[in-house]
Amino acid sequence: MSGDLLPARMVNEYVYCPRLFYLEWVEARFADNDDTKLGKQVHRKVDAETGSAPLPEDGDLRAARSVTLSSEQLGVIAKLDLIEGHGGTVVPVDYKKGSPRDDDTPWPSDEVQVCLQALVLIEHGYRVDYAELYYATPRRRVRVELTDQRLSWARDVVAETWNVADQAAAPLPLVDSPKCTRCSLVGLCLPDETNALLARREQPPRRLVPKDPDQRPVYVTEPGAFVGVRSGRLEVTRDKEKIATFRLLDTAQLVVFGKVQVSTQALQACFARGIPVLWLSSGGWLHGFAQGQMSKYVELRRRQTAVHAQGGAGLAQRIIAGKILNCRTLLRRNARGNVTETLASLKRLADQARHTESFSSLLGVEGTAARLYFAAFPSMISSEAADLAADFSAKGRNRRPPPDPLNALLSFCYAMLTKDLVAITLGVGLDPYLGIYHRSRYGRPAMALDLAEEFRPLVADSVVVGLLNNGEVRPADFLRRANAVALTDDARRTVLRAYERRLDTEIRHPSFGYRITYRRVMDVQARLLGAVLVGEIPEYTPMVTR
Template identity: 30%
Template sequence: MATIYITTQGATVQRRSGQFLVCKDASILENVPETHVRQLILFGNVNLTTPAVAFCLDQQIEVVFLTQGGRFRGRLNGDGGKSAAVRRRQYERARDESFCLAQAQAIVAGKIKNLIAFARRQQEAASAGRELNLLKRSLESAQRATSVETLLGIEGSASAAYFGLLRACVPPPWKFEKRTAHPPLDEVNAMLSLSYTLLYNRMTSHLNMIGLDPYQGFFHQVRHGHAALASDLIEEFRPLIADALVLKLLRRKQIKPEDVVKEKGEFRLRPEGSKVFFAEFERKLNSRRTAEEHGDLNLTYAQIFVRQAHHFARVLAGDEPRYVPFTVK
């Protein structure tokens, strides 16, 4: 099952004779059998016909709407999970401060472990002893934290140290001084934000399908329009998938500076750059890793994503004691 990315401005997605067709004017730009499609991601001014909307709703094919630059606008999805009992248990757990703290500690510790593991693999990390030591101390502090609020500060400090190290890993002529997100202030930040948005949307979709409320988190604070639980559960994957992908594309010159343009205050990839970016993102998701802490071997990242969402659901139900993030060494 595939995620289809449509970036051509003015294109229309139709459904005809068992196919999704991406058309513009009188031309068919792409056609994909409807049975192969799990999700549609539309960037900017892309239209969706009523028959295509109806089919997506009936078949639980999620449609995600982003700006041209990859900023999230909204989503179209059907009923998804229909168990009120699952969500009632989730909301009850969210009122339990000790439960929230235990899950938040696991989430933050898992993220920092993966930040350290990813940083150690970079040649540039040899001269970044200060940042690595800060990350190690942040991990120790997270494991001793006594409140979610404290963990938020620890996670922020760890991220700042990590992005300081990442700055040295970005090859010239690209510029990356610090992490900026709302909005991204340079091309590298824009690509990081886009990759994080793709992870966030994929996790939100999984949570909807298994009946959880993506907006009720346990580490990230609840705020209007933010799928806090999706943000919670992608933390451990940010360095392993998103950051690794962006560095690979820059180092191998698969994305070049001329592939990124800035229009109306927003960075976006040109069509050829988009094609490379999304193909490599899907390739990364389909690459295989071990998940020894769960007794699983040789799973793709996409499978681990689903596994982690179901694992958290079992924790909420009381079938497993505590969330165990996916980590690498």
């Protein structure tokens, strides 16, 4: 990081939490929450550049807002919210959204920031006797005396911050800290989860992971539709007639099927808000995706490339073992016949997958488990829907093109799962094309497919079983063309609703004990995999239900 200037607000973050500083400054990772949005609201007035700020030799400074000054000597750059002049001296005033401590003294993180602002002003020739912090909740200022001891401490903290910035890995999370509950980066940092996996805490992890986002995917399935944007909303029209409209604030992904057009303005609006756009065939095959700027978490992609080149470093074995165990659990819970032998075989194959030493052997184990599982799959289908599973019983799993209704449902749900995990890998900062188990080839999102393995039975297969057994899809919902079977437009929408319901289902996380939706657990698992890739935690633990 040498050659850069360290923002004074980043020194504030370092004092608050060294890991938070590292994630934001070194890895350039950031996420908003209610507190950060409120902070922006508090700063809206002082962020506007107003007032003259002459240097001391050029005149008196009366009041100036949003003034940026730097110090090469300190290696710091500071944006001062407000500078007030008082009879030859100036007072830096920094605005904070919260309250001071109970004894009416400033928080150390706020104190160091305003001290650095004072030091930068002093280096530019201003006379500064004290500084002030304005806390918005009580609407009052707290004075900070600029003693030699306090200023020396501020300089030492800057040196410590630079030392941490030069480290190859982020500091470990705080243990049982109340700070984590209000941190905007808690969903990226996963402090309690990381500490639990590293055995740094004895208590079960707190439910710190943020609640499910309000945003949901927008699916556009109408052939010939056009997606534009107007007044902060995505607008879907066909032949200039409005079909639907969605607020961009409520949109997690824009997913278009088949012959649907998306305007350049809509793409730009999505990219500006970090909304990925994914194009699928009318049958659900992922054709491509687009996003705005790539994640700045370059170190993660560098490590991902290294692990990919090394052949997965044991990660593939754990992923496939998790998948096999989840297949076994789904079958055990839903089979309507005697599948005892199959369950025993799947348990044995999961153990083999964990301990196999060669990639070819792992492929063999996974292939054997898949054949046993799909051979027993029709036993989970009720007698009322048996006709839709009859051809599958004879042909087994076949996907290109799906030759029967059950294969068509499985293929569509697997495509939706892959689509979601592409979006998640992009959000985490992973490269969706550089896989661990799945080999990379043109147009294949190998990393998303890797993460999908443990969720195929948990999400996709479960959706298919539920759709058939609940009578939500019937023979009339499928189109047969030669040797291929596809979903009708109405059936596809029915499947999408069922798939989204499944993602909103809450479960108890087997490793961490708290309740969490499948939508959120997929994000957590992707972040845990990233933590393994950068060496923060020793091994990947797949999501395995009991």
